[in-house]
Amino acid sequence: MKLQVPKGCRDFFPAEMAIRNWIVDRWQDVSVRNGFVEYDGPIFETLDLYRIKSGDEIVSQLFHFEDRGGREFAIRPEMTPTLARMVAARANSLSKPIKWYSRPRLCRAERPQRGRLREFFQWNIDILGEESEIADAECVFVAIDFFRSMGLTAEQVEIKLNSRAIVSSLLHSAEIADEQLPAVYAALDKRDKLSIEAFAEMIGELGLTEKQQDVLLHMGEAKGEDGFARVESLLAGNEAGTNHCRSLRRVFAILKSMGVEEYCTYDMGVVRGLAYYTGMVFEAFGKGGLKRAICGGGRYDRLVSDLGGPPMGGVGFATSDVVVQDVLAEFNLLPDLSSAGGFFVIDSDAERFDDVLTIVSALRNKGINAQFSYKRQGVNKQFKQATAMGAGRVVIIESDYVTSKAVSLKDMKSGKQVTINVEEWLKNPFCEVPE
Amino acid sequence: MKLQVPKGCRDFFPAEMAIRNWIVDRWQDVSVRNGFVEYDGPIFETLDLYRIKSGDEIVSQLFHFEDRGGREFAIRPEMTPTLARMVAARANSLSKPIKWYSRPRLCRAERPQRGRLREFFQWNIDILGEESEIADAECVFVAIDFFRSMGLTAEQVEIKLNSRAIVSSLLHSAEIADEQLPAVYAALDKRDKLSIEAFAEMIGELGLTEKQQDVLLHMGEAKGEDGFARVESLLAGNEAGTNHCRSLRRVFAILKSMGVEEYCTYDMGVVRGLAYYTGMVFEAFGKGGLKRAICGGGRYDRLVSDLGGPPMGGVGFATSDVVVQDVLAEFNLLPDLSSAGGFFVIDSDAERFDDVLTIVSALRNKGINAQFSYKRQGVNKQFKQATAMGAGRVVIIESDYVTSKAVSLKDMKSGKQVTINVEEWLKNPFCEVPE
Numbered sequence: 102m103k104l105q106v107p108k109g110c111r112d113f114f115p116a117e118m119a120i121r122n123w124i125v126d127r128w129q130d131v132s133v134r135n136g137f138v139e140y141d142g143p144i145f146e147t148l149d150l151y152r153i154k155s156g157d158e159i160v161s162q163l164f165h166f167e168d169r170g171g172r173e174f175a176i177r178p179e180m181t182p183t184l185a186r187m188v189a190a191r192a193n194s195l196s197k198p199i200k201w202y203s204r205p206r207l208c209r210a211e212r213p214q215r216g217r218l219r220e221f222f223q224w225n226i227d228i229l230g231e232e233s234e235i236a237d238a239e240c241v242f243v244a245i246d247f248f249r250s251m252g253l254t255a256e257q258v259e260i261k262l263n264s265r266a267i268v269s270s271l272l273h274s275a276e277i278a279d280e281q282l283p284a285v286y287a288a289l290d291k292r293d294k295l296s297i298e299a300f301a302e303m304i305g306e307l308g309l310t311e312k313q314q315d316v317l318l319h320m321g322e323a324k325g326e327d328g329f330a331r332v333e334s335l336l337a338g339n340e341a342g343t344n345h346c347r348s349l350r351r352v353f354a355i356l357k358s359m360g361v362e363e364y365c366t367y368d369m370g371v372v373r374g375l376a377y378y379t380g381m382v383f384e385a386f387g388k389g390g391l392k393r394a395i396c397g398g399g400r401y402d403r404l405v406s407d408l409g410g411p412p413m414g415g416v417g418f419a420t421s422d423v424v425v426q427d428v429l430a431e432f433n434l435l436p437d438l439s440s441a442g443g444f445f446v447i448d449s450d451a452e453r454f455d456d457v458l459t460i461v462s463a464l465r466n467k468g469i470n471a472q473f474s475y476k477r478q479g480v481n482k483q484f485k486q487a488t489a490m491g492a493g494r495v496v497i498i499e500s501d502y503v504t505s506k507a508v509s510l511k512d513m514k515s516g517k518q519v520t521i522n523v524e525e526w527l528k529n530p531f532c533e534v535p536e
Numbered sequence: 537m538k539l540q541v542p543k544g545c546r547d548f549f550p551a552e553m554a555i556r557n558w559i560v561d562r563w564q565d566v567s568v569r570n571g572f573v574e575y576d577g578p579i580f581e582t583l584d585l586y587r588i589k590s591g592d593e594i595v596s597q598l599f600h601f602e603d604r605g606g607r608e609f610a611i612r613p614e615m616t617p618t619l620a621r622m623v624a625a626r627a628n629s630l631s632k633p634i635k636w637y638s639r640p641r642l643c644r645a646e647r648p649q650r651g652r653l654r655e656f657f658q659w660n661i662d663i664l665g666e667e668s669e670i671a672d673a674e675c676v677f678v679a680i681d682f683f684r685s686m687g688l689t690a691e692q693v694e695i696k697l698n699s700r701a702i703v704s705s706l707l708h709s710a711e712i713a714d715e716q717l718p719a720v721y722a723a724l725d726k727r728d729k730l731s732i733e734a735f736a737e738m739i740g741e742l743g744l745t746e747k748q749q750d751v752l753l754h755m756g757e758a759k760g761e762d763g764f765a766r767v768e769s770l771l772a773g774n775e776a777g778t779n780h781c782r783s784l785r786r787v788f789a790i791l792k793s794m795g796v797e798e799y800c801t802y803d804m805g806v807v808r809g810l811a812y813y814t815g816m817v818f819e820a821f822g823k824g825g826l827k828r829a830i831c832g833g834g835r836y837d838r839l840v841s842d843l844g845g846p847p848m849g850g851v852g853f854a855t856s857d858v859v860v861q862d863v864l865a866e867f868n869l870l871p872d873l874s875s876a877g878g879f880f881v882i883d884s885d886a887e888r889f890d891d892v893l894t895i896v897s898a899l900r901n902k903g904i905n906a907q908f909s910y911k912r913q914g915v916n917k918q919f920k921q922a923t924a925m926g927a928g929r930v931v932i933i934e935s936d937y938v939t940s941k942a943v944s945l946k947d948m949k950s951g952k953q954v955t956i957n958v959e960e961w962l963k964n965p966f967c968e969v970p971e
Contacts, residue, residue, distance in 0.1 A: 104581075104582055104584060104585045104588070104621050104843070104844060105582075105621075105625075106577065106578060106581075106621075107578055107580060107581060107582055107607075107609060110577075110578035110580070111578065112575075112576075112577050112578070112622055112625075113574075113575055113576040113577070114575055114622065114626070115573035115574060115575055115636070118573070118574045118575055118576055119573075119574070121576075122574065130903065133905055134878070134899075134900045134903060134904060134905045134906065135900060135905075135906075136878075136905065136906075136907040136925075138550035138553070138554070139548075139550060139553045139554070139557065140547075140548055140549055140550055140553055141547075141548040141553055141556075142541065142545075142547050142548070143541060143542055143545035143546065143547070143655050144579060144611070144641055144643065144655060145542060145545070145599070145611070145643070145655075146539075146541075146542060147539060147540075147542055149539060150539045153539070161604070164580070164601055164603070164609070165601060166599050166600060166601035168599070168645055169596070169645065169647070170647075170648075172542075174542060174599070176579070176580070176611070186539050186540075186541075187547055187549065190540075190547075191549070196924070198910060201550070206579055206641070208579065208580070210603055210604065212604070212605075213605075219578075220578050220579060220580075231910050233910055235910045236910060242897070246900055246901070249901065250903075355893060358889075358890040358893035358894055358897075359893045359894065359896070359897040360894060360897050360898070360901075361897070408539070409539060443569070443571075454793075455793040458790060458793035458794045459793055459794065459795060461794070462677070462793075462794040462795050462796070463795070464569075465569045465570060465681055466681070466684065466795075468565065468569060468685075469569060470568055470569045470570075470571065471569065471570075471571075472571040475633055475666050475668055475670045475671060489631070490571075
């Protein structure tokens, strides 16, 4: 009986695994150099953790189960509840700002269909316990630092910034009530994914006046420096609104000092769908054909307290291995990871196989990748195997090795070869191979 | 409402995460330098995959669930079924030998109690499609290479080797029937964990003759070179048995050529509990107080075909993050990972904050870990923060920086400090700091 990988999940054969590791390692490098430390929780949490944050309707979107004791659990669909739970548990002993990252495997009970994965990997960056715009800007900087580390230029990706606080001020100016805001944000978040007609229809169902609908219809048009200036003049008489604009200006100024302004633009069309954002929000988009956001995040100020912790603001973002791979593929930036490199040790005579083992072991003990053929076969066949494995250097133990202690070292890239004493060579296995 | 981590699962706060990453990175380094490539499957598989390998009784030991379509899944409790499924799917196109490793997160529905974890990380090493003793020996070598990489010496850990084929020959000599073997192996596997009386009682319930029971009672006593020689003489008239002994001798000889014989010893007490082993088996033990095996594995020749693939032999082993951490702690070999290292950039004057941002960004863009204080505060307070974060080097932007372009660079370890032009310094941020 042949069994298959569950639909909507992926097998990672070595070629796919190498790409996944490469992306996940970049997440780590960029996090560490920006001063973040990693945390993780279990792959499943109590079902209540998700119910509290998102209500009962979330349950059908989770893979959930009971243990023998009747306790209810769910495989984690996102990392934020775990983050809030962990921070809440040690809120007083953790020194602020808390700069944490994670690279969780997440599962969602999507209907199995093309392009909708039930399992993926996510990168989460969060700064907690720091209210200033420096944290907001650093968060955006980390996303850009990641793009740069993969070779994505400002011609290829852009970050669109906005502020929920600014949006709120505008909505309040239009006398839209607080209790209508979650539905309004959810609608605004869909604006750029819909036709104008479909968006107008969605807006029409929110129970707003015509004038209010008109505000929503045109709000997303404010883009770039001109758009931002227009928003500022709209809010000129509104003290809170003016402060929110000043705050976002500060974020842009810090990003300029950090040398990444060319990636950043103002866009009133970005509001993020989730209810919990309270300040700056942002999304990154490729400038190619890919329509999905590459990453998104923003400031949230009540999440930790909602999950049982003290009042503590935060700012963060997330992206997934799937969308990163898509954008890299689009711009031809996926690395070639097919070559193993390292050494391949060959015996010119089956009698020398023990020496192959000794040398391979010595190299590995130095932390160096070293291979050999399991089969005792001719030098040419062993060479062929070395080539197929992408070896960087081949070492041939000559048949007079017992008396001469000589090995031939061939650099597979340059094709150059040298004969050298084995002890001498092992002192510096990556020594230069002369003509 | 305060929510907790599920019982039997662990939260990985940054300190614990650093240790987990350190162990899991060693697994990767050692795998790669020994020529293994990584694979992975999904966190859950179809429940049938586990039923086929282990029967219906396995279900109660799994966290299992249904999706909305009524399909049955389980969180993976081990990696072998996934490995066999993936290899079976591409058996013909994969070039042999297949040398694969994985570092899966696994879950088992243990009753929540002290020391019994419901979730842990495992390292799996497998060589498939190669029947020779070289593969058996290389597998053992990889385990030893891992021990060496963590600083565990032959005085601290040992690998006990045996062969299921040799045990079978001895059991056949005592006329124990094939259908009794699984129960006999399961009993022998418990021998060293029980008192002699308890072991004798267990043996007594297997329906064997007194003479057969006597063979089992004393079999495990054959240890070391003397023990192996005794086993060889017992099997002297038995051609198959003699061949099996010769094969295990060859494994020892290869390990000697690889320079790791001091870690290895013969032990008839090691048989492994699982039914699927067919040849060499081994377990590693610490020589301290820890009684559990640190890792274990062996040769299996029917696993892939049992799960729908072609007949293909394999040899492998596994260990877990939990037992590795326990043995490292016992021998005081856990690394100190508390220092972040890297740079910390300070402004001597809040006016210079923009320059802090520019320099931090420049360092990060070179892949270097660089931090700064979110608060504009005195140099001493910023210095204190740098020390608390374990910075390796502190950079102070002097108040006359606009005209002088000078920064002071302090090496926190040596305490030495130098003033240097910023452009000059950024060419080589790790430059030597003279007296």
